[in-house]
Amino acid sequence: MSRTTLSDLGDARMSDDEEQHTDPARGLRQVVPWIALVIATGAGALLSVGAFLGLYVRPTSDDWCALWKSRDLGVLGITADFYLTQNGRVTNALLTGLLYSDGMRGPKLLPAVLVVALGSGLFLLARAALRSLDHATGTRGEPAEPPARLPVVPLVAAVTLLSALLFFAGTRSYQVLLWAPATISHTLPSVIGIWTVLGAVRAARSGVRWARIAAVGAALLTGAALGMLSEPFTLVAGLLAATVGILCLPAFGWAANRYVSTWCAAACLGLLLGLVLLYTSPGARWRRAQHPQEPLSAAELGETFHDWWRLWQTVGGQWAYLGALAVGALLGLVLAAAPRRDGSAVPRDASGLPPRRLFLVAVLLPLPLIALASLAVVFGLRSGYGDVGWTYGRTWTSFLLPTLLVLCAYGAWGGHVWGRRLLRPARPAGRAAALVAIGAIAVASAAALVQPVYALTTDTVVRAAAWDRQNARIRAEAATGARDVAYEPLLIGGLTEPLFASSYERDWAAQCTATYYGVDRIHRP
Numbered sequence: 001m002s003r004t005t006l007s008d009l010g011d012a013r014m015s016d017d018e019e020q021h022t023d024p025a026r027g028l029r030q031v032v033p034w035i036a037l038v039i040a041t042g043a044g045a046l047l048s049v050g051a052f053l054g055l056y057v058r059p060t061s062d063d064w065c066a067l068w069k070s071r072d073l074g075v076l077g078i079t080a081d082f083y084l085t086q087n088g089r090v091t092n093a094l095l096t097g098l099l100y101s102d103g104m105r106g107p108k109l110l111p112a113v114l115v116v117a118l119g120s121g122l123f124l125l126a127r128a129a130l131r132s133l134d135h136a137t138g139t140r141g142e143p144a145e146p147p148a149r150l151p152v153v154p155l156v157a158a159v160t161l162l163s164a165l166l167f168f169a170g171t172r173s174y175q176v177l178l179w180a181p182a183t184i185s186h187t188l189p190s191v192i193g194i195w196t197v198l199g200a201v202r203a204a205r206s207g208v209r210w211a212r213i214a215a216v217g218a219a220l221l222t223g224a225a226l227g228m229l230s231e232p233f234t235l236v237a238g239l240l241a242a243t244v245g246i247l248c249l250p251a252f253g254w255a256a257n258r259y260v261s262t263w264c265a266a267a268c269l270g271l272l273l274g275l276v277l278l279y280t281s282p283g284a285r286w287r288r289a290q291h292p293q294e295p296l297s298a299a300e301l302g303e304t305f306h307d308w309w310r311l312w313q314t315v316g317g318q319w320a321y322l323g324a325l326a327v328g329a330l331l332g333l334v335l336a337a338a339p340r341r342d343g344s345a346v347p348r349d350a351s352g353l354p355p356r357r358l359f360l361v362a363v364l365l366p367l368p369l370i371a372l373a374s375l376a377v378v379f380g381l382r383s384g385y386g387d388v389g390w391t392y393g394r395t396w397t398s399f400l401l402p403t404l405l406v407l408c409a410y411g412a413w414g415g416h417v418w419g420r421r422l423l424r425p426a427r428p429a430g431r432a433a434a435l436v437a438i439g440a441i442a443v444a445s446a447a448a449l450v451q452p453v454y455a456l457t458t459d460t461v462v463r464a465a466a467w468d469r470q471n472a473r474i475r476a477e478a479a480t481g482a483r484d485v486a487y488e489p490l491l492i493g494g495l496t497e498p499l500f501a502s503s504y505e506r507d508w509a510a511q512c513t514a515t516y517y518g519v520d521r522i523h524r525p
Contacts, residue, residue, distance in 0.1 A: 036157035043160035054111035064512035070100035088281030172393035174493030189233035227274015323445020328408035332415025
C-alpha cells in the first residue's frame, strides 16, 4: 500500500473521530440501540418463557367448574349460568365458554396470545404517539419535520420490559399470565382496550368520516362488552376516558374537532351500560346476597384508604418498576439525538416540548387519576371480598399497566430534556455517566425478574408432572366404575384447590372436580 493511501486512511479515521467528538448526537444514536438491544433480549427471553409455560398449565380452582360447564352446558349454557346464578359477567362467561370448549387447549395457548397481543399493541400505540407528538411539536412552536426513522430497537426494549414488569414483577404472576379465569377478567380487558384505542387512532388519521363513525360505534359496543367482563377495568377505563374526553373538548383548544370527545363519550356510555347490566343481573344479586355490604361509614372509608395505602406500599416495594422510568429515559435520549429527514441534527436550543398547558396537564394529571382509579378498585374489592380484597393482585393489572405507561412516558420526557442538555460537546463525561446509570437500572430491572420467572417455571412444570400422573390414575379408576376417588390437592399461585373448605357441601372446587371426572365425590388420599 502506498504512503499516500495510508495517509488518506489516517485522515479519514481522524475525520470520523472528529465528527463523533463534534456531533455527540451521533454517539448517542450509536450506543443507545445496543443498550436497548440487551434489555429487549433479556425481557423478550423472559416473556418467551412465560408464553411457553402455557403448555404446562393444568386445571385448578375455577378451571374445574369452567371445564365441566363448557363441556356439558355449551357456550350459551355457561353464559346463562353466569348471568343467572354466578356473577352476571356475560362477556366473561362467553369468553370462558369459548376458551374451554376444547378442554385445556385454549387456556394453554392464551398466555402466548396475551404476550403477543399486548406487546404488538403497545408497540403500535407508542409508534402512533411518537409520530403524533413529532408532527404536533417543534422548535419555537413551529411544526417539526419527523425523524428520519423511529427508534425501533429502543421502542421494542420499552415494550418488552413493560410487558415483563406487568406479568412478572407483581405478587401473583401465575394468576396474571397463566391462570385463564384471571387473565380473562383482568389481563385481557387491558389488551382489548389498547387495540380499541389503536382503532380509534387509525380512524382519526384516515380522515374518512365513515371510519370515525365506525370507531365511535365500536367504542360503544366494546365498552358495553368490557363492562360485563371486568368491574375493576371498567372503573379505571371509565375514569380515564371521561377525563380525556373532557380535556379534548374543542373549547379547551387541544383538539380541532369533537371526534376524541365523542369517542370517549361513547366508550364511557358503553362501559356504564355494561356495568348496569352486570349489576342488575340475577347472578350479581345472588353474589351480593352471599356477602352483604356493610353500610358506608367513616370507619369503613378509613379502612379502605388503609388498604389502598398498603397496596401501593406493596407496589412501591418492588424496585424493578424503576425499569419503566429507565427504559423510557433511554427512549427519550435517542429521540433527543434523532436527526431530521433532511439529515440535520436537532437544534440544541430547542425545547421540543408540547404547548405549555398541554404539557402541564400531561405531567401533573396522570398519577392523581391513577391513584383515584386504584382507590375505586380497592373500594370495590373490599365491598365484594372483605378485608383481604386488596390483596388480590390479579385485579391490580387494570391500573398497573397505566402506571407503567405513565412512568415510561415520564422517563422519556426526562431523557429527552436531559438529552438536549447533554448533547453539548463540552459534556462527554455527563453523557457517559447518564448512559451508564440509566442503562444499568433498566438492565438490572430485567435481571430482577429472572428469579420470579425461574420460580414460576419450577412450580408450574413440577405441578404439571404431578397433575398428569394423578389425572391418569383418577381417569383409570373412574373407567372401572369407581364413584369416590382420591385427589391430592396441588397448590399453585395462591389459588383455591379442592378439599380445603370447612365441609364438602361448601367445597365448590371439590364438587366441580368430581363432576369433571364423572364421579360422585373426591377425598384426600
